Amino acid sequence: MWSNLIGSRSNGEVNVVESGAVRKFAEAIGDFHYMKENPYGKRVAPPTFPITFRYGSIEGLELPESGLIHGDQRFEYNRPLFVGEEVFCTLVLKDAFEKEGKSGPLYFLIFERIGEDREGKRIFIASSTVIVTEAVRKEMNA
Amino acid sequence: MTRQLPVQWEIGEALEPITFPPVTRLELIRYAGASGDFNPIHTIDEAAEKAGLPGVIAHGMLTMAKLSRWFSPYLEYGFVQNFYTRFTGMVFVGDVITIGGKVVGKEERDSAIAYKFDVFARNQKEENVALGKLTFLVSSEAEEVNYGERQSSDRHRR
Numbered sequence: 001m002w003s004n005l006i007g008s009r010s011n012g013e014v015n016v017v018e019s020g021a022v023r024k025f026a027e028a029i030g031d032f033h034y035m036k037e038n039p040y041g042k043r044v045a046p047p048t049f050p051i052t053f054r055y056g057s058i059e060g061l062e063l064p065e066s067g068l069i070h071g072d073q074r075f076e077y078n079r080p081l082f083v084g085e086e087v088f089c090t091l092v093l094k095d096a097f098e099k100e101g102k103s104g105p106l107y108f109l110i111f112e113r114i115g116e117d118r119e120g121k122r123i124f125i126a127s128s129t130v131i132v133t134e135a136v137r138k139e140m141n142a
Numbered sequence: 143m144t145r146q147l148p149v150q151w152e153i154g155e156a157l158e159p160i161t162f163p164p165v166t167r168l169e170l171i172r173y174a175g176a177s178g179d180f181n182p183i184h185t186i187d188e189a190a191e192k193a194g195l196p197g198v199i200a201h202g203m204l205t206m207a208k209l210s211r212w213f214s215p216y217l218e219y220g221f222v223q224n225f226y227t228r229f230t231g232m233v234f235v236g237d238v239i240t241i242g243g244k245v246v247g248k249e250e251r252d253s254a255i256a257y258k259f260d261v262f263a264r265n266q267k268e269e270n271v272a273l274g275k276l277t278f279l280v281s282s283e284a285e286e287v288n289y290g291e292r293q294s295s296d297r298h299r300r
Contacts, residue, residue, distance in 0.1 A: 021176075028169075028176035029207035030162070033214035040218070047222040048207045052178050066181065067193060070202045072228040080221040 001137070002061065002096035002109055010056030012090035015115075017045050019083050025049055043083035047075050050126050055091035055113050063109075067136035071108070071129035078122050087115040087123060094127070104134035147219045147280050151245045151257045157212050159242040165200050167235050173204045200233035205272045209241055209261050213278050220280035223256065231271035238266040243274075254281040 022045050026034035034046050081087070095110040113126040170184050179201055182189030190198045206227040213222055233239060240263070247258030256279050263272040 024176040028173040029204060030169075031207070031211060031214050033217060038218040044217050044221065046207060046214075047210055047225050048203055051203055052176070066183070066189075070229055072226065073203065073206060074224070074226040075222070076224050077221060080217075 001098075001107065002093065005058060005061055005093050006096055008058045008061065008093050010058050010091040012088055013054045013056045015053040015087045015089050017049070017081060017083050017085050017087065019043070021052060022046070022049065022083050025052060045081040045083060047077070048073075049081060050075065050087075050089075050113060050115055050124055053087065053089045053113070053115070055089045058091060058093055061093060062140070063130075064132060064136045064140040067133065067139065069131040069133070071131045073129075074127045075124055076126075077124045081115070081123055086118060088118070088120075089116075090114050101133070106134070107132040107137060147216060149216065151248065151259075153245050153248055155245045157241075157243040157245070157259065157261070159240050160211055161238060161240040162208060163238075165233060165235050165237050165239065167198065170198060170200055170204070170235070173201055177201065177203060179203070195232070197234055200235075200237075202227075202229040202272070205229070205233055205239065205263050206274070208239060209263055209272060209274050210276060211241060212243075212259075213276070216278070216280075220254075220278050222276060223279040224277040225274065226276070227272050227274040229272055231265070231269050233265065233271050237271075239271065240264050243276075251279070254279050256280075 022043065023035055025046060026032060029046060031046060034044065037043050092112045092114065093109065094112045097108050099106050099108060109130045109132070111128050111130065115123045117123055167185070174180050174185055183193050183195060184198055184201050187198060209227060210222050210225060241261060243259050243261035245257060246260050249256045256277050259276045259278070261274040261276055262270050264270055
């Protein structure tokens, strides 16, 4: 039911890899290595940190507020993400399809979240599969 | 300057398992705040029960973050270049998560070596809650890795 929006893209938003935000995230995941500088004077953000960014929203895309299932997640980096840098982030609906499940249809949405540097060079791409059950979808339209 | 990776990963070798302290509600609240994912099924019992769950469940992304723990001591040598996780089970408060994995590949790429790993996260009942694949890219020129690309002006700044 979301297939008409395949290929749609958000306008994007600029995010800053804020030092305090990375520290809090590192504390939350219990990984203190991300709290200190490396010998090159840089601090790298944890690989899953891009989930904290804002990517803008895709016009016309409505999703249930709750009950979404996060099926899988991938992060692919061209280089590490550094504390202090600005990242331009966009969201794309890459694919949308239906599969027959045990209790009715399941809706699969494949999203790509892209982070670029100031020159427009890609830093990372994060892909995720979101699954919507029929019960959850119905609730949205109720 | 070339820095030598202090570990050796050979294909077929297992990663030393890491067992985390039991998942606590405070941990989930802290992760909600740090990640911005305030879906109440992760923090509030009533919301979880309304969603048909026996109790609050951990954020899948928190388990995913734990799955890369082996590599964070080596951030000056390389970085997690590709990281895939499939969420296969729910994690509840009190669960004890252990991560394990093995080296499945070692490829030379230009001046870098890509180490590939299969990883998993299991609960105390030995059920897989997440399965992943991860590539850690180690550059023979660590500075290059750390700057993403060569920068002539301030690359020796300490």
